[in-house]
Amino acid sequence: MEQVTLEAIPQVQVAPVQTRRRQRIGLYGGTFNPVHTAHLMVADQVGHALRLNRVDFLPDAVPPHVDKKTAIDATDRVAMLRLAIQDNPLFGLELAEIQRGGVSYTYETVKQLKEAHPENDYYFIIGGDMVDYLPKWYRINDLLKIVNFVAVRRPGAKNESQYPVIWVDVPEVQIASSDIRQRVAQGESIRYLVPTRVEQYIKEHDLYHGRN
Numbered sequence: 001m002e003q004v005t006l007e008a009i010p011q012v013q014v015a016p017v018q019t020r021r022r023q024r025i026g027l028y029g030g031t032f033n034p035v036h037t038a039h040l041m042v043a044d045q046v047g048h049a050l051r052l053n054r055v056d057f058l059p060d061a062v063p064p065h066v067d068k069k070t071a072i073d074a075t076d077r078v079a080m081l082r083l084a085i086q087d088n089p090l091f092g093l094e095l096a097e098i099q100r101g102g103v104s105y106t107y108e109t110v111k112q113l114k115e116a117h118p119e120n121d122y123y124f125i126i127g128g129d130m131v132d133y134l135p136k137w138y139r140i141n142d143l144l145k146i147v148n149f150v151a152v153r154r155p156g157a158k159n160e161s162q163y164p165v166i167w168v169d170v171p172e173v174q175i176a177s178s179d180i181r182q183r184v185a186q187g188e189s190i191r192y193l194v195p196t197r198v199e200q201y202i203k204e205h206d207l208y209h210g211r212n
């Protein structure tokens with residue numbers, strides 16, 4: 001009879017136990033200078049419509065659009081986001097881009113998140129008017145392999161795309177951060193346009209005066 005040593009027995013390959021549950025995570029990227037009520041409404045509506053486990057607000061360090069406004073310090077933008085999202089258990093904060101610094105290319109961010117959490121499916125939320133610019137995004141074809149794009153339909157926008165975008169209907173709310181900044185600079189009210197805590201933060205830290 002052939003002698004079989006222990007070493008000769010092939011090792012059984014045991015598949016790693018899947019310990020982390022598959023999650024559907026929304027990523028809502030922007031400058032949030034400052035975060036406003038329309039941002040919060042969009043994130044909540046999309047989160048519920050697509051049954052996402054979480055919607056993470058993703059403030060950028062340097063936005064990829066070169067023509068974008070000069071944003072106030074990330075510390076203030078993040079502080080206002082924290083105040084704005086604290087009451088909604090669906091909301092979270094993803095600081096990957098602020099921590100990485102430099103130009104915030106979405107491909108780099110999602111790649112980094114997927115490496116850390118391969119079990120997650122990511123849904124990147126954008127305004128319907130942004131969809132036309134998707135072909136210009138950094139490594140868009142690679143990005144499309146690792147993320148699902150969710151676009152919020154906007155009246156007047158084309159609302160269609162060559163890419164497999166998930167469209168969600170949300171109420172149209174005409175609030176923009178640039179308008180908030182302008183109102184503050186002109187001494188006008190921003191009540192109800194931003195959450196009360198954000199309004200107080202802007203006052204206490206004397207933000208946006210003489211700037212928009």
Ligand SMILES: Nc1ncnc2c1ncn2[C@@H]1O[C@H](COP(=O)(O)OP(=O)(O)OP(=O)(O)O)[C@@H](O)[C@H]1O
Pocket residue numbers: 029030031032033038039042069125126127128130152173174175176177178179
């Ligand atoms: N009123 C709105 N309704 C739906 N989507 C919005 C609205 N305002 C902003 N968004 C979307 O939120 C994301 C982040 O936007 P961002 O932080 O640049 O705010 P913004 O209000 O567009 O700022 P700004 O006026 O300074 O350009 C983008 O995808 C943008 O299209």
Ligand SMILES: O=C(O)c1ccc[n+]([C@@H]2O[C@H](COP(=O)([O-])O)[C@@H](O)[C@H]2O)c1
Pocket residue numbers: 028029030031058060063064065068104105106107130136137138
């Ligand atoms: O990666 C890109 O090339 C790219 C180009 C345009 C916009 N984005 C991302 O889209 C999000 C919304 O951008 P913005 O400029 O409308 O605030 C924000 O997270 C940006 O980093 C990303």
